[in-house]
Amino acid sequence: MMDQNFVGIDSGSTMCKTVLFRGNQVLDTLMSKTGWNPRLSAKQDSDLLLERHRLSRENIVFATTGYGRETIDFSDHVFTEIICHAFGGMHLVPGIQGIIDIGGQDSKVIKIINQKVADFLMNDKCAAGTGRFLSMACDKLGIELESIDEFVNLDEYSQINSMCAVFAESEIIGLLSLETDRSKIMAGVLQSIAQRIRQMIEKLGFSKELPLLMTGGLSRSQALMEAISVATGFNVITHRYAPFAGAIGACVCAHGRERQSP
Amino acid sequence: MKENQLPKNFESFADARKQGFLHIKALKDAGKNVVGTFCTYTPAEVIMATGAVCVGICSFSDETIPEAERVLPRNLCPLIKSSYGFALTEKCPYMYFSDLLVGETTCDGKKKMYELLGELKDTHVLQLPQTQTDEVSKEMWYKEVLRLKDRLEEKFGVVITDEDIKAAIKLKNEERIVLKELYELSKACPPPISGAEQLKVLYGSQFKFDYNVKLHELRDTVAKIKQDYEKGERPVSESAKRILITGCPLAGATEKVVTAIEESGGVVVAYENCIGAKTVERLVDENEEPYKAIADRYLQIGCSVMTPDTKRYELLTRLIDEFQVDGVVEMTLQACHTYAVETQSIRRLVQDRDVPFISVETDYSAADSAQLKNRLAAFIEMMA
Numbered sequence: 001m002m003d004q005n006f007v008g009i010d011s012g013s014t015m016c017k018t019v020l021f022r023g024n025q026v027l028d029t030l031m032s033k034t035g036w037n038p039r040l041s042a043k044q045d046s047d048l049l050l051e052r053h054r055l056s057r058e059n060i061v062f063a064t065t066g067y068g069r070e071t072i073d074f075s076d077h078v079f080t081e082i083i084c085h086a087f088g089g090m091h092l093v094p095g096i097q098g099i100i101d102i103g104g105q106d107s108k109v110i111k112i113i114n115q116k117v118a119d120f121l122m123n124d125k126c127a128a129g130t131g132r133f134l135s136m137a138c139d140k141l142g143i144e145l146e147s148i149d150e151f152v153n154l155d156e157y158s159q160i161n162s163m164c165a166v167f168a169e170s171e172i173i174g175l176l177s178l179e180t181d182r183s184k185i186m187a188g189v190l191q192s193i194a195q196r197i198r199q200m201i202e203k204l205g206f207s208k209e210l211p212l213l214m215t216g217g218l219s220r221s222q223a224l225m226e227a228i229s230v231a232t233g234f235n236v237i238t239h240r241y242a243p244f245a246g247a248i249g250a251c252v253c254a255h256g257r258e259r260q261s262p
Numbered sequence: 263m264k265e266n267q268l269p270k271n272f273e274s275f276a277d278a279r280k281q282g283f284l285h286i287k288a289l290k291d292a293g294k295n296v297v298g299t300f301c302t303y304t305p306a307e308v309i310m311a312t313g314a315v316c317v318g319i320c321s322f323s324d325e326t327i328p329e330a331e332r333v334l335p336r337n338l339c340p341l342i343k344s345s346y347g348f349a350l351t352e353k354c355p356y357m358y359f360s361d362l363l364v365g366e367t368t369c370d371g372k373k374k375m376y377e378l379l380g381e382l383k384d385t386h387v388l389q390l391p392q393t394q395t396d397e398v399s400k401e402m403w404y405k406e407v408l409r410l411k412d413r414l415e416e417k418f419g420v421v422i423t424d425e426d427i428k429a430a431i432k433l434k435n436e437e438r439i440v441l442k443e444l445y446e447l448s449k450a451c452p453p454p455i456s457g458a459e460q461l462k463v464l465y466g467s468q469f470k471f472d473y474n475v476k477l478h479e480l481r482d483t484v485a486k487i488k489q490d491y492e493k494g495e496r497p498v499s500e501s502a503k504r505i506l507i508t509g510c511p512l513a514g515a516t517e518k519v520v521t522a523i524e525e526s527g528g529v530v531v532a533y534e535n536c537i538g539a540k541t542v543e544r545l546v547d548e549n550e551e552p553y554k555a556i557a558d559r560y561l562q563i564g565c566s567v568m569t570p571d572t573k574r575y576e577l578l579t580r581l582i583d584e585f586q587v588d589g590v591v592e593m594t595l596q597a598c599h600t601y602a603v604e605t606q607s608i609r610r611l612v613q614d615r616d617v618p619f620i621s622v623e624t625d626y627s628a629a630d631s632a633q634l635k636n637r638l639a640a641f642i643e644m645m646a
Contacts, residue, residue: 082640
């Protein structure tokens with residue numbers, strides 16, 4: 001079982017994250033746009049990853065998660081993102097008490113007690129506090145999503161008051177028409193997302209002495225992490241593989257399930 | 263006597279709906295009066311004692327919501343919008359043929375909707391107290407039950423005798439006993455029926471108007487399920503996580519919650535909702551003064567319109583134990599303030615017993631089916 005190869009695929013609404021996993025370790029990762037056909041991107045990415053390591057598709061255990069998971073017809077195991085982000089997070093930072101994941105179309109906070117998911121909250125009713133909200137703001141401000149950190153200054157921000165992403169867009173347009181500095185507006189957008197996350201964190205209740213782990217693609221933004229740290233008072237940490245936490249968690253869960261019923 | 267007419271757009275209806283209309287029309291043509299009710303607080307016995315058909319008319323489909331929204335605010339509970347919409351569009355046979363509608367001052371949305379509904383149909387509103395244990399509330403509710411009796415007697419030109427009301431109490435109690443027997447079958451592990459099947463029987467029993475036939479059929483159903491189980495039939499997997507559903511009324515469009523649970527490795531063993539345990543649990547005391555006994559029984563139903571809602575907590579706690587529940591799913595409807603606020607107390611109550619809890623808010627559309635599935639699947643995975 002230790003030398004079994006696993007391919008974990010987290011087919012998100014925006015990005016498809018794929019990992020190759022063996023012996024409880026991440027061997028390689030790959031990220032691409034999910035595109036219109038989640039099955040196709042999942043197939044192509046896993047092919048590419050296997051090719052890099054001269055592996056054939058035979059004898060590989062495929063574990064999938066993310067919104068596209070049901071469409072991926074070559075899965076051996078399918079899990080929801082909640083469980084995958086939790087187990088992926090625990091794999092990356094053993095003993096972590098909670099996970100924050102801001103996805104393309106939802107955001108979630110997961111509470112872990114004794115290596116198990118104890119509770120979770122999910123915002124999937126509206127775009128506020130999700131990656132979609134951030135990319136909308138980037139579009140309006142003419143900034144690349146990847147370069148938020150260079151652009152923003154958290155010390156000075158314009159308050160974004162609208163709870164709704166559509167109205168927030170109008171608010172941003174209003175601020176631009178007043179020639180407000182774009183870095184201030186972007187800082188306001190990050191604050192707004194951080195406040196949404198704060199509400200969920202406070203509802204679940206965590207120990208202030210211990211850190212929370214941020215997973216998902218947006219964990220690469222130091223500015224967003226800092227905004228959440230300031231808003232919540234928690235030490236928010238990340239890991240270089242955090243964007244792949246869902247895919248890694250899928251492998252960990254599949255590994256557990258294979259052991260149960262070989 | 264005036265002739266019972268079908269609605270103007272009858273010919274455009276689907277067959278099942280046409281059958282519903284024709285069925286009720288036949289009852290009306292045979293001289294039966296029809297009374298439509300909304301909440302579980304309406305004392306059905308008083309209506310039955312007049313010889314009238316008593317039928318639930320809370321609506322569970324999004325079909326008439328666009329029409330209702332021409333009058334009602336958009337950000338309102340879908341059950342209220344839908345029910346009003348069915349009155350407006352004449353698409354519900356029970357609503358359409360009702361001689362009288364009976365509502366109560368439960369939530370603010372319903373209470374105010376009844377004012378508008380009263381413009382379309384003859385509507386009687388019972389004033390429901392908001393607390394359940396104090397003497398003033400008990401006295402007031404007793405008087406409201408008597409006021410309903412007077413209203414019905416006047417409306418239908420009948421006198422309810424002592425025998426009538428006692429007979430109605432007995433019949434309704436018998437129904438409760440057999441319905442309870444039915445859903446308590448799911449105490450078995452694994453349960454002999456799925457949650458979807460249990461709901462179908464509980465909900466469907468409202469629309470069978472001949473009590474003798476209904477009781478006979480229900481007893482047959484119970485016997486058949488028992489027999490199959492004893493023969494070793496196990497339609498539900500033993501590893502399925504046992505879920506209790508609580509919260510707002512659940513039927514029709516919101517059965518999507520049950521589907522999401524049962525497609526994800528769970529099985530609904532108990533419903534605390536209006537169509538479920540809380541409507542059925544208590545019997546009317548047959549040895550008490552009838553109207554007093556009726557008032558006492560109905561006022562003890564738990565619902566978030568009551569403050570504090572201790573009866574709901576008591577029933578939930580008991581059901582969690584008796585049905586060996588693995589997890590509790592609460593469903594609230596969009597814009598239902600009382601249930602949404604009470605979620606906090608319910609979450610604490612359930613989690614303090616180390617039972618996983620999740621609350622999902624939904625409406626009558628299919629728009630959130632994928633998200634619901636995702637959340638509830640994660641909830642069930644979390645218990646594995």
